[in-house]
Amino acid sequence: MRKKFCTTTIAFSTAALLSFSAAGSAGVTPDKYDLVISRGRVIDPETRTDRIADLAISGGKIVAISVTPLLGRKVIAAEGLVVAPGFIDLHSHAQYPFGYDQQARDGVTTSLELEAGVFPVSPFYQVREGHTRINFGASVGLQSIRIKIKTGVEDQPSENAPMTSWGERFPSKALWAEAEFSPAERAQESALFVEGLHQGGLGLGVLYEYLPGVARDELYELLKIAGQGKAPAFVHVKAAEKADQNHLMEPIQELVADSVATGAPVHICHIGSKGLSAVPEILDLIDRAHEHGVDVTTEVYPYNAGSTALGSALFNPGWQDHLGATFHDIEWVATGERLTEESFNRYRAQTPGGLVILHIIPDASVTAAVSHPRVMIASDAVVYTDGKGHPRGTGTFARVLGHYVREAHAVGLMDALAKMTYLPAKRMETIAPAMRHKGRVQVGADADLTLFDPAAVADRATFEHPIEPSAGIPYVLVGGVLVVEGNEIVTGAYPGKGIRSESK
Secondary structure (H helix, E strand, O other), rough: OOOOOOOOOOOOOOOOOOEEEEHOOOOOHHOOEEEEEEEEEEOOOOOOEEEEEEEEEOOOOOEEEEOOOOOOOOOEEEOOOOEEEEEOOOOOOOHHHHHHHHOOOOEEEEEEEEEEOOOOOOHHHHHOOOOOOOEEEEEEEEEHHHHHHOOOOOOOOOOOOOOOOHHHHHHHHHHHOOOOOOOOHHHHHHHHHHHHHHOOOEEEEEEEEEEEEHHHHHHHHHHHHHOOOOOOOEOOOOOOOOOOOOHHHHHHHHHHHHHHHHHHOEEEOOHHEEEEEHHHEEEEEEHHHHHHOEEEEEEEEOOOOEEEEEOOHHHOOHHHHHHHHHHHEEEEEEOOEEEEEEEHHHHHHOOOOOOEEEEOHHHHHHHHHHHHOOEOOOOEEEOOOOOOOHHHHHHHHHHHHHHHHOOOOOOHHHHHHHHOOHHHHHHHHOOHHHHHOOOOOOOOOEOOOEOOOOOEEOOOOOOOOOOOEEEEEEOEEOOOOHHHEOOEEEEOOOOOOEEEOOOO
16 A cells, blocks of 8 residues: 655654754754755645745755754755745656756756657666656657557657657658558557556557547557556547537547546646637536546646647648638747648648647636646647747746736646646656655655745746746756756756656
8 A cells, every 4th residue: 555645744743843943953963964945935735735944855855844944064045935846747748958958947847758658668768867857757659659560660769859850750641640550450559558568658648639540449448458557548639520619528528438438547638729618618527527536637738829740630631620720820930920821731741840839729718727726737848949839848837827826816826836746746646656756845755846936937938939948946956956056957967867657
């Protein structure tokens, strides 16, 4: 039976506070603790504690939290700063050094590639160990498995590149995306999924809309395997036939039904871009499923525009109805131009891996999801090319804290932090027990911490200037090691560790 962090184990208990206070007044030497964060506003979303305290770190763990001063070899003066769990991003494709640094400056301490995933899984981890700023991990990617089966090409194990290039992955009408699989290919697909879990993959990544060849019963069979080991499936749901409330519900209902039938936990990716105007109704569906014991969760990024590759199946014929979009709603990232039918066809044929930004998400839907207490925050960060791309890879978490908490009052600080830390950690705990020690500020938890100024934290990345780093996040620690200090990256600091499954 797994241990649970409870209020009796954290240093805020009366006995613990007395013990720490007594120790602090009994001549503790400065090298008692590796690091002390002094007089910060310590917030723990699991226990919902919020108070001024000193926090001590040794051996990469939080070892003391006290209302009286603590001493350490190094001290961070944190007056006026919130001391929060490090932000956990369940959905980042920016698994390369620049992407990690952008996210670290946004307060992220764990960045996971779960929607797309990878295959094979082991090389992804091997090349990053000891060379990565923040914690990392990946699911077993159905898309990668299909590419391997149809072409023999595998994800390339490079710490400097997140995956096979966008152009290779998104040629128009790729066989691995469009083709129906034979029974023999489906059997191979299932076997490779199991192999990926054994290699440490964090569940199943399903780019359903990008893989129109995947049949409903094919995914159902994979979810049956996932359900046996409670491995979560992270799903970019199918395209809706039309972008109205009636049709937008259907892809979500398919996943809820599959979760009920198979027992597989299902996480629905970026509900804003997939729910569009139907977000409130879809959230009600997920809420009621949750109340009946169905393990379905979701996430949102706090922007009213999405981003993807123009050559993907998302833009197969019928996309205007599926997305409720026009050519003018599509921005070509390389130039900033809005597309026409002519430029759409030209770029899609000549540069299928080119990124676009889709200006189609209603602001009200974004606010509804951000303010919902169980909807997690996740960036869907994509790779930047020549400094161009979507600002969500740089500013997601600061934007929630600055705009939606401080300015719009759409969500309270405690709930916002839970959506960035504790809830993502809980989502992953069953398959990755290491996550039980993250997403909390408690004695015994990993010292993955983000310190920010609640009055100044803000996203500075825009669609015009998408790599401007966030403001008001002066310190970020991973395993007790500073990776951001004084708002700048600490060069040479690579404490990030791989987050793996323990599937057997």
